[in-house]
Amino acid sequence: MASIQRTSPANDQRENGRQHVFDAIRQAGRIARIDIARETQVSPATVTAITSELLSAGLIEEITPEGDRTGAKRGRPRVALKVRGAAHLIAGIKISDRSATVILVDFEGQTVGEYDHELPGPVMSAEEIVDLVMRALAGACAAAGRHVREISGVGLGLAGLIDATRNFVHWSPSLDQRNVELGRMLSDAMPVPFYMDNDANLVAKAEQLFGEARNVSDFIVITIEQGVGMGIVIDGKIYRGERGCGAEFGHTKVQLDGALCRCGQRGCLEAYVGDYALLREANIRGSAQPEDDLSALYARAKAGDAMARSIFDRAGRMFAMGLANVINIFDPSLVILSGEQMTFDFLYGSDVLDRVKSSVVQVDAPLPEIRVHKWGDLMWAKGAAACAMEGVSELTIRNLGADAA
Numbered sequence: 001m002a003s004i005q006r007t008s009p010a011n012d013q014r015e016n017g018r019q020h021v022f023d024a025i026r027q028a029g030r031i032a033r034i035d036i037a038r039e040t041q042v043s044p045a046t047v048t049a050i051t052s053e054l055l056s057a058g059l060i061e062e063i064t065p066e067g068d069r070t071g072a073k074r075g076r077p078r079v080a081l082k083v084r085g086a087a088h089l090i091a092g093i094k095i096s097d098r099s100a101t102v103i104l105v106d107f108e109g110q111t112v113g114e115y116d117h118e119l120p121g122p123v124m125s126a127e128e129i130v131d132l133v134m135r136a137l138a139g140a141c142a143a144a145g146r147h148v149r150e151i152s153g154v155g156l157g158l159a160g161l162i163d164a165t166r167n168f169v170h171w172s173p174s175l176d177q178r179n180v181e182l183g184r185m186l187s188d189a190m191p192v193p194f195y196m197d198n199d200a201n202l203v204a205k206a207e208q209l210f211g212e213a214r215n216v217s218d219f220i221v222i223t224i225e226q227g228v229g230m231g232i233v234i235d236g237k238i239y240r241g242e243r244g245c246g247a248e249f250g251h252t253k254v255q256l257d258g259a260l261c262r263c264g265q266r267g268c269l270e271a272y273v274g275d276y277a278l279l280r281e282a283n284i285r286g287s288a289q290p291e292d293d294l295s296a297l298y299a300r301a302k303a304g305d306a307m308a309r310s311i312f313d314r315a316g317r318m319f320a321m322g323l324a325n326v327i328n329i330f331d332p333s334l335v336i337l338s339g340e341q342m343t344f345d346f347l348y349g350s351d352v353l354d355r356v357k358s359s360v361v362q363v364d365a366p367l368p369e370i371r372v373h374k375w376g377d378l379m380w381a382k383g384a385a386a387c388a389m390e391g392v393s394e395l396t397i398r399n400l401g402a403d404a405a
Contacts, residue, residue, distance in 0.1 A: 018397045021050045030080040088152035092385025097122040102140035103381040113144025126180045155388030157199035161245045164197040195391040202383030204231025219334040228270040272318040312346040320352045324359035338373045
């Protein structure tokens with residue numbers, strides 16, 4: 001993706017101002033100019049000039065709230081601004097162990113289309129993933145009656161250790177090799193800008209823009225499915241670490257020389273809590289038939305099966321220890337537990353939360369709020385779309401500044 005050369009610090013300042021105002025509009029949903037100035041600490045005159053540019057570029061639009069439209073007796077109705085949904089079509093893709101889930105959204109985040117594409121297998125080569133993504137994208141567009149050429153940006157969510165600044169994959173359970181320039185390969189194959197990040201980071205972005213964490217500046221999302229992920233948001237920004245490998249909650253160590261994790265190391269939290277780990281434990285203990293359905297194993301635990309109950313009890317104890325450590329380190333205002341495994345309560349039952357509370361440093365202040373948000377692959381894909389939406393916004397505003405220079 002070609003970069004735009006900035007010509008001076010003044011241009012940087014104007015671009016930052018445009019981005020700041022645009023972000024405020026997206027965050028609020030609908031907001032008047034005077035309120036933008038108050039929220040951003042930008043002068044009303046500058047807000048008026050910036051919003052005029054954004055309106056001319058078609059990124060935002062004016063609306064008159066119903067109350068003002070019907071109740072105003074004199075003077076000009078109070079006009080609000082919102083992101084213009086028709087400005088761009090965005091695609092988000094989540095690759096899981098079974099399928100690639102695609103969502104198409106408008107620039108406001110409203111769903112335009114949904115699509116699932118079956119995977120040829122849980123582990124693929126980089127070339128196979130590129131082919132899979134392109135076919136899934138084409139299938140989603142065809143199902144929605146749109147064309148790939150209409151898309152302004154594509155986001156991809158992938159489990160593993162990913163440097164989002166370089167679109168580089170250090171390791172992913174979906175790939176058969178390490179250290180892959182997957183972002184470059186996909187960018188070469190696509191006619192539009194491409195963005196990629198760890199899937200848990202993208203869930204945090206989705207929660208921030210569309211979910212439980214709107215208007216929350218500091219929060220943590222923990223995802224539990226095949227693996228265990230974490231997204232950290234500090235002062236409104238996702239924290240990724242120096243190498244793009246920060247927030248790997250699933251690979252924190254909870255047992256010296258413990259169970260083998262799919263990352264290749266031993267003792268990771270994921271090796272005791274992830275879907276595959278629970279099923280592996282059941283099979284090691286010698287079930288009458290191989291276990292391959294977590295729902296069936298959970299039903300057996302609920303029915304009183306001692307072996308099944310012991311598996312889930314240990315997972316709950318391990319998770320409580322890990323979650324307490326996260327709270328002790330970051331002291332967030334909000335923790336969101338997300339993902340398919342939230343269908344099962346063994347990770348957030350009262351006994352687990354009691355263990356967390358007893359292990360958190362005690363002070364005379366409330367503990368962080370812990371919320372459970374149950375959803376499937378579509379929310380992961382929407383997080384990928386949110387990542388692309390943010391990238392397209394920045395690119396569009398940068399180009400707007402270049403045109404004005």
